Amino acid sequence: MKHLRLSPRWAPYALLAPFLLLFLVFGLFPLAFSLYLSFQSWEPTSGLAAMHYVGLDNFAFALRDEWFWKSLANTGWLALASGLPQHLVAIPLASFLHLGFKRWRNAVVGAYFLPYITSSVAIAILFSSLFSTDYGLINLLLALLREVPLLGALLPAQAVDWLNDPDALKPAISMIVFWRYVGFNVVLYLAALQTIPPDLYEAATMDGAGRLQQFFHITLPSIRPMIFFGVTLSVIGGLQLFEEPFILTGGKGGSDQAGMTAAVYLYRNAFDFNDFGAASAMSWLLFLVVALLTWLTNRAFRPRTR
Template identity: 40%
Template sequence: MPSSTKKTRAQWITPKRAPYIFIAPAVLLLIFFTIYPVLQSFILSFQQVKGITKTFVGLSNYTRLLHDPIFYKSLLNTFQILIVQVPVMLFFALLIAVGLHSSLVKAKSFFRIAYFMPAITALVAASIVFMILLDENFGLVNYLLNLLGIESIRWLSSPFWAKVSIIALMTWRWTGYNMVIFLAGLQNIPKELYEAASMDGATRVKQFFLITIPQLKPVFIFTVVMSTIGTLQLFDEPFILTGGGPNNATMTITLYLYQTGFKYFDFGYASAIAYALVVIIAVISWIQMKLVGDFEE
């Protein structure tokens, strides 16, 4: 290679330019695979797609949302699951974390791995196992209920019990994940606080509510907000277990979005649903951060 070419490259790759050169591949990937699809989807929400033809329809897709009963049904289903599943999951996660943090529990490493395993289990495999366990005719759960003299439950074909099944699967899968986060928060609380409280005569119950809970404020905010976002984006569990049925009883927003876009090929309306979901998530997350912060102060 001619020395002049080497000299030109050396002059171009200066210390000031080097950082930008190194981050350029990551920035390009972000632009092409994240920013561009997001912007394109936003533009698509103002269009109607028929085949390869795109027609600008203004706010027509968003207006359609306001008169769509299935959208409201999916929104209601998602919030019903959210209101029940997130508090139950976080309660068990905190309870398990406190137990594993206690000096009374032995073999802590084993239990931590055991509780965390569902979070790394393939969701499709876990859902299939739940489908087998909850089978109305041959499932193990109904078999055990029959042994106790209880009639079989239509776990996946009853509107109420189908929601319960999804909540059970979500709780089983994500409790251990949040347990690890709570456990990390508990390990960062200074032991001196508990020692001082013990010297003042505070019981373990008082220490829990006056020291542990306030010290876990950042952890509570993080787990509540992230769990809420995850539940509002709920797709895999109802898609595999119930397909949104029976009679749209387990239809969630993201599942409705998926069916609108990839079953009925109404991509413009699906994009409008996606951005409506973004707004809902942003508003609810902000409200939660304010409420949880005020509650913990």
């Protein structure tokens, strides 16, 4: 029996074929179909035959939709409130772990990284209990802190209804996102710190530079590419925020739609209101916002030329 032999010329294409097939089916086709849908009016319950071309009407509807703009504003608020503190905490924390932990470093980093790989449903159940108005641990902690002189005057006088008060819902979601992703950024920055040659710190120490001076003049400039990478991921992830607000608010956006992000509103347009055309148009408008902010981030981190 003859064995089939593959020509070396075609071997790379054969090895790449499974990935290319999966990418075409689950990557490229959904993108192309979404772009096509953005110019159509279609309710999926009526079948593909009910689809008809409407031009730019879906984009015009999205730009006139007050709830779409509100969802974008909510998304921007949550992305800024949860994304910026992640890096302000992760960078010095990674530096502390890099310098202060040797033997137990991996175990400590693993504990910080654990929330990132935890199930979103488990996180939602956990924080729903923590944010409970009457029995939540967070309100209990606030009640104890009210007994502290001076500090008590800065805290709310009563228990906070975190999940139903529009003014408290956004900070609650931001805390969850911060808690979940700060460990991921710690791992990124710790990996970058381990690539810095120790000779730089030894030379700086011999020149009389303190730890703080070394941090600002050696550590930060050395991990600048990783900061750019981490901030870019935070910008993209923050503007696509979906799981935490969706699960925490039951998919409805919460009181006064305070927790309705752009991704949640897209989902509701598609699966609650059966308007896949408008949802597709909004998704491409959100893509343009993400692309613009990513470009601005790139400009901000571009090396200055004199």
